[in-house]
Amino acid sequence: MNILLLKVTLMPTVIALVTLAIRKWGSKAGGLIGSMPWVAGPILLFFILEQGKSFGIYSIQGSMTGILALISFCVSYSAFSRNFTWFPTLLISYGLYTATALVFKYLQLNLYVSYAIVMISVVLSLQFYPLPIGPPASTRRLPFDIPIRMAVATVFVLAITALASVLGPNWSGILTPFPIMTTILAIFTHTLQGSSATITTLRGLVIGLLGFTTFLFLQAFLLNQYSVALSFGIAFVVNVLINLAASRVW
Template identity: 30%
Template structure:
């Protein structure tokens, strides 16, 4: 019950934070916030406190598959957005993400899934069309759009949480990492601000997903032998290190 209440409270707050960040700081930073483990981290912490480290480690492996889905969604949306309208871009990206989720589930190996995820992230960062990083276009959104996004995201998370209770910790972890917020925010920005802005959101999410992947891998490997008191700080350290490494090659093009 506590897990469900936290996720219900966290989801609309995160949608609000991302909406404000994308509007005031630019879509790239909004994407960074979406790609960070802001939902999977609390989910795994509560899984650990409720069911123990072993179950939480299994859920972390499911989150790795969910991260593959996020990476493929961001990759596909960024490439389709320039050629398609939002109504066609979203289902096309969702189809690619669903295929990736099926592939990750069938692989059945966390390291293989992580390797595939890393390849998708690197390919996305290398080939995605350039966005409008740092540019904050005039908002054409209506006052009711942000509350509607918050309600839609909460409904989707409630549905995923209900399914996770019956399908196990691996599937629960995968569902907790699905790109619900990225789909909602990406489509909204695509419609109101244009394809370059939506692309920049996806690039930000792909960049942050690198750190999230490292965070999840460290948790999956250390929760059982070391316990959560050491595993979570190690995971955060891995996340910080990975994000620093990703920013090094990305900083050069941004300044030219």
């Protein structure tokens, strides 16, 4: 199958299904669902299909840095959403995301240390996560809500995978967990349901990063031994099990 065709059909379908799932099961469950590797998994797959399996494996180290930056984005967006509208909140959060990515890129930590720091960071951030102020606002929906989300996510994925050969595996890995899904969730929830629902959704997403991070971490080992389909399948099951356990704890 043509890879470009796969990109422009797979990603919109995933975004639409996740959006519908969030509407059905609510903000916290929506965050957990959104944290699954719906975007990062296909991006890693496209890296492998276009650049080779070795490129994909080497990109995973950078992905750990990207996840640390993603945690920074979620916490900062949640905190600032209580006082600002979506646009300034997004700009501040992207700034902190970029600063975090640059700091940990400079430190050049190995995969094991990076994985441990991510897992510890998730747990610590949940202990001190910003609290919602007041109940969620009533749900509103924009016309063509789902098509807009689908289009934005597809453009992001096309851009990241197109730049892979220029950026190399490390920076490509850093951009793999770039908050594509998170940005869409944050902006639409903030605009339509208010800060409290946004904080609940993003907190659910951070909880899900325990499983998401493990999914990517396992690829560094599974892809050396098994096919892409089996590697992704094993790690996806582990991801789901971790998310189920984490949702009970938090």
